[in-house]
Amino acid sequence: MKMSRICKCFAGLMLCIGLLAAAHSMAAQKKPPKKYTDSVTTKSGDKITFDMVIIPAGEFIMGSPKSEADRQKHEGPQHKVKLASFYLCTTETTIALFRAYYQETVTAKKDFVEVETATKDEEQIKAKVDAISGPTPVYGDMTMGYDDNHPAIGMTWHNAMTFCKWLSKKTGKQYRLPTEAEWEYACRAGSKDKFYFGNDAKQLKEYAWYVDSSDGETCPVAKKKPNAWGLYDMLGNVREWVSDYYSPTAYQEAAKKNPAVNPKGPKKTKEDQVHVARGGDYYSEAKELRCAARSFEQPFWRDGDPQIPKSKWWLPEMDIIGFRVALSLKKNDQKSGN
Amino acid sequence: MAQANKSEKSSVSTRREFLKTSTAATAAAMTGALGLQRGAFAAGSDIIKVGMIGCGGRNTGAAAQAMAADKGVRLYAMCDIFMDRVMAKRNTLKKQKKDQVVVSDEFCFAGFDGYKHVIEASDAVVIANAAKFHPLHALTAIKAGKHVFVEKPHGIDPAGIKLLREASQLAKQKGLSLVSGLHSRYHAGYAETVKRIHDGAIGDIIAVEENFLRGPYGVIPRKEGLTELQWQCSTQYHFRWLSGDDVPQSLVHNLDRTSWALQNQHALKCHGLGGRSSMTEPIYGDVFDHHSVVYEFPNGVMVYAFCRTTNGCYNNSSSVVLGSKGKANITRAVITGENKWRWQGRCNPYQVEHDVLFNAIRTGKPVNNGDYMARSTMITIMGQISCYTGKEVTWDQINKSDFYYPPKPEDCRDDMDPPVKAGPNGSYPVPRPGFTKMI
Numbered sequence: 072m073k074m075s076r077i078c079k080c081f082a083g084l085m086l087c088i089g090l091l092a093a094a095h096s097m098a099a100q101k102k103p104p105k106k107y108t109d110s111v112t113t114k115s116g117d118k119i120t121f122d123m124v125i126i127p128a129g130e131f132i133m134g135s136p137k138s139e140a141d142r143q144k145h146e147g148p149q150h151k152v153k154l155a156s157f158y159l160c161t162t163e164t165t166i167a168l169f170r171a172y173y174q175e176t177v178t179a180k181k182d183f184v185e186v187e188t189a190t191k192d193e194e195q196i197k198a199k200v201d202a203i204s205g206p207t208p209v210y211g212d213m214t215m216g217y218d219d220n221h222p223a224i225g226m227t228w229h230n231a232m233t234f235c236k237w238l239s240k241k242t243g244k245q246y247r248l249p250t251e252a253e254w255e256y257a258c259r260a261g262s263k264d265k266f267y268f269g270n271d272a273k274q275l276k277e278y279a280w281y282v283d284s285s286d287g288e289t290c291p292v293a294k295k296k297p298n299a300w301g302l303y304d305m306l307g308n309v310r311e312w313v314s315d316y317y318s319p320t321a322y323q324e325a326a327k328k329n330p331a332v333n334p335k336g337p338k339k340t341k342e343d344q345v346h347v348a349r350g351g352d353y354y355s356e357a358k359e360l361r362c363a364a365r366s367f368e369q370p371f372w373r374d375g376d377p378q379i380p381k382s383k384w385w386l387p388e389m390d391i392i393g394f395r396v397a398l399s400l401k402k403n404d405q406k407s408g409n
Numbered sequence: 410m411a412q413a414n415k416s417e418k419s420s421v422s423t424r425r426e427f428l429k430t431s432t433a434a435t436a437a438a439m440t441g442a443l444g445l446q447r448g449a450f451a452a453g454s455d456i457i458k459v460g461m462i463g464c465g466g467r468n469t470g471a472a473a474q475a476m477a478a479d480k481g482v483r484l485y486a487m488c489d490i491f492m493d494r495v496m497a498k499r500n501t502l503k504k505q506k507k508d509q510v511v512v513s514d515e516f517c518f519a520g521f522d523g524y525k526h527v528i529e530a531s532d533a534v535v536i537a538n539a540a541k542f543h544p545l546h547a548l549t550a551i552k553a554g555k556h557v558f559v560e561k562p563h564g565i566d567p568a569g570i571k572l573l574r575e576a577s578q579l580a581k582q583k584g585l586s587l588v589s590g591l592h593s594r595y596h597a598g599y600a601e602t603v604k605r606i607h608d609g610a611i612g613d614i615i616a617v618e619e620n621f622l623r624g625p626y627g628v629i630p631r632k633e634g635l636t637e638l639q640w641q642c643s644t645q646y647h648f649r650w651l652s653g654d655d656v657p658q659s660l661v662h663n664l665d666r667t668s669w670a671l672q673n674q675h676a677l678k679c680h681g682l683g684g685r686s687s688m689t690e691p692i693y694g695d696v697f698d699h700h701s702v703v704y705e706f707p708n709g710v711m712v713y714a715f716c717r718t719t720n721g722c723y724n725n726s727s728s729v730v731l732g733s734k735g736k737a738n739i740t741r742a743v744i745t746g747e748n749k750w751r752w753q754g755r756c757n758p759y760q761v762e763h764d765v766l767f768n769a770i771r772t773g774k775p776v777n778n779g780d781y782m783a784r785s786t787m788i789t790i791m792g793q794i795s796c797y798t799g800k801e802v803t804w805d806q807i808n809k810s811d812f813y814y815p816p817k818p819e820d821c822r823d824d825m826d827p828p829v830k831a832g833p834n835g836s837y838p839v840p841r842p843g844f845t846k847m848i
Contacts, residue, residue, distance in 0.1 A: 177624060207624075208624025208626075208720065210623065212725050213724060215726075354753075371755065371757070374755070374759070375757075377471070377474070377592075377759040378466035378469070378470045379473055379498075379502070379505075
């Protein structure tokens with residue numbers, strides 16, 4: 072009896088250890104999902120979903136070669152970039168999802184009051200205070216007359232960033248904008264060509280809404296062919312905010328490291344430094360849809376705002392600018408995601 | 410605008426960049442050859458002294474646009490109800506236009522009478538303050554021989570429109586420019602759309618749908634130490650006696666486009682519905698938060714106009730003209746139906762307004778927008794009053810009326826009691842359709 076009880080205990084203990092070890096090795100081996108669908112439920116009970124796809128870790132050559140036609144100087148020098156794995160949304164953020172954010176966070180506070188309290192806001196964001204101070208009411212209509220399945224448009228970079236904070240709070244995952252390097256890597260999906268499908272601009276019509284395929288308006292997301300990694304509308308439809316500040320010499324700096332590992336772009340060096348927006352829009356020409364083509368906020372993006380100070384949240388009438396969200400892998404998943 | 414745009418070449422040359430050329434061409438066509446007749450102004454002096462009446466966000470933008478329009482512009486004098494706003498905006502503008510902002514302390518004025526001093530000190534004024542004061546301040550400036558840019562709406566009551574018409578007449582006699590902030594008229598894409606409507610692209614016009622459905626005007630927390638009068642002035646969009654409410658404030662752009670599309674006709678009559686149902690806290694003052702107005706124009710053309718300032722509701726901002734052969738969406742510059750067309754370009758009408766004004770001053774060829782300023786604003790005023798009273802209002806009725814929101818603008822004093830006061834629960838009395846009488 073006694074012996075047998077000890078044996079049983081011993082056997083039980085061994086079993087526990089075994090199970091733990093098995094569980095541990097399963098956790099280590101279990102790869103993060105290749106893709107997943109996330110959702111938010113609006114206050115009125117509507118469920119809005121969006122699809123995230125894994126972007127494998129790897130190295131790529133960022134920028135364009137000097138030989139590439141229509142290349143701009145700031146696309147060089149080409150340099151090696153090494154990136155950890157991350158998730159990227161298969162589509163541009165839609166009006167449906169952006170409206171949910173807008174309606175939940177909109178404040179009636181005036182911009183100039185916010186300017187006075189801006190520093191405080193930043194501190195609060197750093198301290199991860201729950202309350203998200205959302206945009207002021209848009210002067211006019213946030214959708215500019217477009218339907219729910221079109222990309223969200225006309226938001227400042229700050230507004231897009233605030234959306235990511237809101238989405239993170241809603242879903243419990245830390246959504247963010249991709250970096251410029253992540254964006255180009257994901258866009259290329261392994262391609263070294265002008266476009267992610269090759270070098271023939273004639274094929275663009277199958278993949279992108281741009282000057283020769285759109286009717287001078289944004290189009291519903293995910294109606295054209297995706298790239299090799301399942302991403303829609305990386306080229307055309309709307310330009311996409313990325314997290315980096317713009318600098319014409321950003322690549323010269325990045326090229327000093329070989330490779331640049333998870334680069335985050337240049338530091339802010341002046342008060343009115345603008346951010347990068349990639350991919351061209353529904354009215355871009357083919358050359359602006361090259362994977363390496365860079366663009367950034369232009370003064371005319373604020374022409375529709377006749378006030379001073381300009382809105383921190385809105386670029387009125389600018390239906391050429393939107394964004395898509397990214398998500399870093401958890402640290403444990405990072406290794407197995409390689 | 411054209412000059413500014415040329416200098417912003419991005420390294421990725423965009424289609425839009427290239428469109429600047431066409432926009433620039435349009436602006437040049439509208440303004441004439443800029444600078445050819447330099448010196449026509451002020452007997453050889455190259456400097457145009459500009460004064461700001463009102464130091465809110467819009468007028469600060471307008472002052473910057475004036476300075477961008479003409480290198481000889483010097484911002485010389487400023488006024489607002491509040492001196493802290495004058496100081497703050499002087500700093501803001503100095504950062505942007507260091508060489509053109511030359512407002513010394515003795516040319517900073519506060520209070521209701523500040524406008525008189527600004528007008529005296531300036532060659533031209535930009536006016537964007539509470540709309541109640543737009544007609545009086547424009548008239549005073551024209552009487553003093555000064556050129557005027559004034560924001561919309563161009564008045565809030567029939568008495569104000571009378572002053573504005575007087576200002577417009579006088580400006581014509583004196584050869585002064587009177588330029589309106591109804592920016593649609595200076596938008597190349599809207600102008601081309603309206604031209605096509607006039608040329609028959611959508612056939613006969615049957616009806617027009619106008620929407621301006623959006624979130625509320627910004628609110629600011631009431632600062633300690635403000636008197637009730639100062640509080641109301643600091644949040645003027647929410648008080649009828651200062652702003653005239655949302656039909657003049659918002660729908661004036663829409664109804665100006667309607668009237669423009671209809672060959673600058675005025676409405677014959679209207680009936681309106683309005684109320685206050687969601688934004689009802691005292692911080693929203695005594696304005697309505699939704700209005701619907703049905704207008705009848707000549708030839709039986711019906712115009713359905715809607716505005717709302719409420720969070721969490723459907724938003725829409727559009728001007729859609731319905732014709733026998735198609736539809737024109739003016740603010741998107743798109744025509745559908747038998748003669749499909751889309752304007753491709755971009756335009757900063759806010760800058761064009763000032764390019765036109767200062768070119769007119771330079772060349773001695775005055776621009777006068779007075780006719781449509783008065784007409785379009787009056788169309789909104791009749792709609793607003795119909796919403797408040799619940800009665801049909803005709804064009805003849807509104808033009809015969811001497812109604813004004815007391816006190817008259819010239820009678821406003823810094824130490825007066827405001828004309829509206831909150832009741833015991835903190836709420837302000839609002840009109841009751843069916844009971845309220847105004848005209």
